């Protein structure tokens with residue numbers, strides 16, 4: 001399960017940071033996930049719930065922001081791509097092509113999987129933003 005192992009790394013990174021800062025509570029976690037990661041939001045939330053049980057992160061609010069894919073082509077095109085049907089998209093990985101000229105493109109965004117923000121209670125330092 002892709003989502004589970006990804007979330008495992010995210011949760012471990014946040015807990016590490018919380019320990020380092022001697023945080024006493026974590027209120028909110030914001031993640032940025034590119035749509036090309038094929039990570040399902042529901043599965044991520046489920047994994048978060050399981051993995052944070054009994055940790056400082058238990059009960060923290062999880063915000064997931066999905067980042068659209070953006071590509072750049074040598075013809076000058078820059079923008080989104082059209083995948084067609086979502087269902088098909090999951091079955092076979094499509095080659096990303098320029099919607100204007102059909103050429104190969106550079107992927108500018110869509111593969112991110114980042115912790116954007118963590119709000120935690122750090123004694124003598126207030127809320128870390």
Ligand SMILES: [Zn+2]
Pocket residue numbers: 073074075076077098099100101102103
């Ligand atoms: Zn092009």
